[in-house]
Amino acid sequence: MKKRSGLGLILVGIALGVGCGGQPGGEGPEGAAPGTAGEDRKVTFYLVPKKKGLPYFSSCAEGARAAAAALGNVELIYDGPTDGSPEKQAAMIETFALKGADVIAVSPNDPDVVGPAMRKAREKGVHVITWDADGVADSREFFVNQATAQAIAYGMVDTMVRDLGGAEVSADVAIVTAYLTAANQNIWIEHMKERLASSASQLNLVAVKPSDEDQKLAFSVTQDLMKAYPAIKGFFGISSVSFPGAAEAVRQAGKTGEILVTGLATPNSMRSYVEDGTVKSVVLWNTAELGYLTVLVGEALATGTLSAGATEFDAGKLGKKKVEGDQVILGDIMVFTKETIGDFDF
Amino acid sequence: MGEGGIVRSFRYWHEIVLLVLIGVVFAFAQMFEPRFLQLDVQRELSTHIWEIAILCLPMTLIIITAGIDLSVGGMMALCAVTLGMLFQRGLSPWVAATMGIGVATLCGVLNGLVVTRIRVHPLIVTLATMAAFRGAAEGLSLARPVSSFPEAFGWLGQGVWWGLPVPAWCFMGLLLLTASAVGLSRWGSYCYAVGMNPEACRFAAVPVNRVLLGLYAFSGFASGLAAVLFVARRNTAKADIGMGIELLVITAVVTGGVSIFGGRGNLLGMVLGVLLIHETREFVSWRWSRDELNFVVMGLLLILSVLLHRWLTPANRNTS
Incomplete structure (x- = not known):
């Protein structure tokens, strides 16, 4: 036993040597100076x-x-x-x-x-x-x-207002966002609130919930919101993950046509929801x-x-x-x- | 014992093979990407590994006792959140960091108590606390990040002292302490003994519970230290720090020849394992710039190392 621990110590000493010398050093050759840009270089x-x-x-x-x-x-x-x-x-x-x-x-x-x-x-x-x-x-x-944050946010609200039947329609809506810390989404939410409060809409925002960029969580958050606010008429899924999650929840609840979902995502990920009418409009940039x-x-x-x-x-x-x-x-x-x-x- | 016996009883084949593999990575780099081996490049790339290396120290000893600690990432999160929230309330970041490390150490003690008193397998205990610590950190901080720490504090993570990053000195100091404790005191032998036969240890008056409690507390302390270095390096304290880090740590330790069944392995192997994992990972992203490739390479390395371990280790290693 004693002999073993002694040998172990020697080896740990070697390990230290390797740790000190080998790791940060490596066998550095002279090499070319970094970042020197040639004339016709790519x-x-x-x-x-x-x-x-x-x-x-x-x-x-x-x-x-x-x-x-x-x-x-x-x-x-x-x-x-x-x-x-x-x-x-x-x-x-x-x-x-x-x-x-x-x-x-x-x-x-x-x-x-x-x-x-x-x-x-x-x-x-x-x-x-x-x-x-x-x-x-x-x-x-x-x-x-x-696109400016304002253009995106106003675009989503205006699309929802139009798809629900116009500026005089009043209804409850909710936002399913990415993370509560996501910078993009938070600025959009600010501008969306601005637009929702203006005369362009009679919609009433009842909740903003995070989905942590997890489609399953977006799904269950949307289910919970539908239970908590039975009169809800629209969801904004404002990330490429929360949008399909919210749409799937509405579809599985059999509320296609009654509750509209709109938001930001790629056309491919939303195609089936657009075809069955759960989603009327997908907002994005090119x-x-x-x-x-x-x-x-x-x-x-x-x-x-x-x-x-x-x-x-x-x-x-x-x-x-x-x-x-x-x-x-x-x-x-x-x-x-x-x-x-x-x-x-x- | 004949000649074959001497070859078979040599205990450090695994370490030698790891050295050869590291040499192969360096040789590849020398041939295709010589700039990768330059001192300044290696020094800066090394900043990606020190926190993991620090976590490997207690993990090596814990795995030698046939235990495991999956909650290191969770303890890092609690430490980071404690640090961030206290700093935000006006405390000096140094005091806040000390308190953070204290909280993480307490978490480690909690793991140790459950493992030793309630006698639940560490895999279950730390699987539970992994989620609990992370959840508590998310709940306390409401997932809000804290940043804008003073520059002097950032030095802890980003600074260079005597030619090496500051976290490197932290790791080497801790390695020296751990190695002394293992080599000079009875603690080292106790760890192996507990890993091989805990029941026999209890009869042989080995303080099994104290050894385990100490190791899990050490793991908490190391997680706290790693979290402080990480926060200082990235200038942000938040609850999702160290997500999934336990898998990297365990991969490095097992690649280093530490048997997941306990009783086998040593710190030298672990250091070489960390070095191999680090250099391979950095070289793969350097040369191919394909993140997905890294996962494949890590997986292959782990399998390769387990196979090597089986071929090269005589059955009686560390038992004589």
């Missing part, structure tokens, strides 16, 4: 979604690939955390910056957690922009905004164009054709886009209905 562009594998982000990536192909000088890498973990997203940004990225475009999962990594990347000379969702101050140069514009903006920053203070950005086939402060605005929302949804596949 722009290395990392496009980082909140969560890899969601159809919404995949459709954005399609547009981004089209832009990279059209530009020709962009090497596009699309990668993000498959589990949607903000910590992992931050770690990935650190790795990309060390690898010598020219542009990193992030849709931050949690701006506070990812912010320091984005700032560190900027200190290394990387052009960091945000797309789809914004980050914290000084963590990025530009935000490629799909995701492929969002990816396309993001790559264009990043490339323009890297090559110096876009810089702070610009008021307009020439987005090629997308036309001229407005720049408001440090935000490049893609444009208006899109509403997919039973008539138009067949034209889209994403």
Whole structure:
């Protein structure tokens, strides 16, 4: 016994040596200096979604690939955390910056957690922009905004009002959101409340519930709300996960046609609900164009054709886009209905 | 004993194989991505692993006693939330962090008490407390994150001291303490003994309950420390910190040759396991930029290591 523990101690000593020397050091060769940009070198562009594998982000990536192909000088890498973990997203940004990225475009999962990594990347000379969702101050140069928060929020309320029969119809409605901390959703909710209180609607908001980006939870939250407010006439599912969850709950309760669901999601994920009438309208922006514009903006920053203070950005086939402060605005929302949804596949 | 006997009785084949595997990763990196091996790159990438390495210390000893602690992520969450809420109420972040570590240690003591007094299997106990601690953290904080800690506090997670990140020094200090306790006192032998035959230990006057209570409390303390470093590094205290971290920690420990059935393994193997997992994970994301690939590689590594463990370990390892 005694002999064993003695040997163990020696080995732990070796372990320490390995721990000290090996781990942070490695056998570092001289290597090339980081971040040195050659003349006709390609722009290395990392496009980082909140969560890899969601159809919404995949459709954005399609547009981004089209832009990279059209530009020709962009090497596009699309990668993000498959589990949607903000910590992992931050770690990935650190790795990309060390690898010598020219542009990193992030849709931050949690701006506070990812912010320091984005700032560190900027200190290394990387052009960091945000797309789809914004980050914290000084963590990025530009935000490629799909549509203003107001346009999205008003769009959802106005769609609901129209689908329920017009501005004079009064009814109870509820919101099923993502997380209570989700920055995008919280701004939309503010603007939705504003619009609901205005003369454009007689709707009465009875509850705002989180679904934690979990479709099952969105489903059960919606069931609970239907029990708690029997007079409820409409649900807003304001994330790509809470929308189908809420619609499924209404469909399974047999309330199709009595209770309307509207919100934000990709057309494919809502197609069956639109076809059976549970959902009359799906609100979204053109995701492929969002990816396309993001790559264009990043490339323009890297090559110096876009810089702070610009008021307009020439987005090629997308036309001229407005720049408001440090935000490049893609444009208006899109509403997919039973008539138009067949034209889209994403 | 013949020549074969000497080969078979050599106890550190697993560690040697791990070293070879780490060497293979470095060789690949040297060939295809030399920049990956540069000192500044390795130093910055290493910041991704120190919290996990710290959690591996108590986990190694606990698994040697044939136990397990699934609640490390939950204890991290409670520590982070305590830290955040006290800081928000105007306490200095250092005091708040100390209190946070205290809370996490208490959680560990609670695990230990249930394991030893009520004699429920640690898998069940910590599976329950994993959810309970996380739930309590979510409930207390209402899932609201706390950020904007002062820069001096951020140094704890982001700073570099004597060429290494500050969390690295925390890990090495704790490793030294743990190794001394295992090597110099009877604690080490007790851990192995408990893992091999707890009933015999009770007859042999080994203080089984005290050993286990101490280890689970240590696990709580280490979780608290890891949470403080994480909060300082990412400048955010919130309740979903360390979600799923227990699986990474257990993967690293088992890859390091620690048997999940208890009684086998050592700290050296664990350190090599952590190093192998870390370098492989970072290299895979460096070279291929495909997050999904990482899960596959981690799974393969775990299976490979268990197979190696079976082939290379003589049946009487650590029993003579």
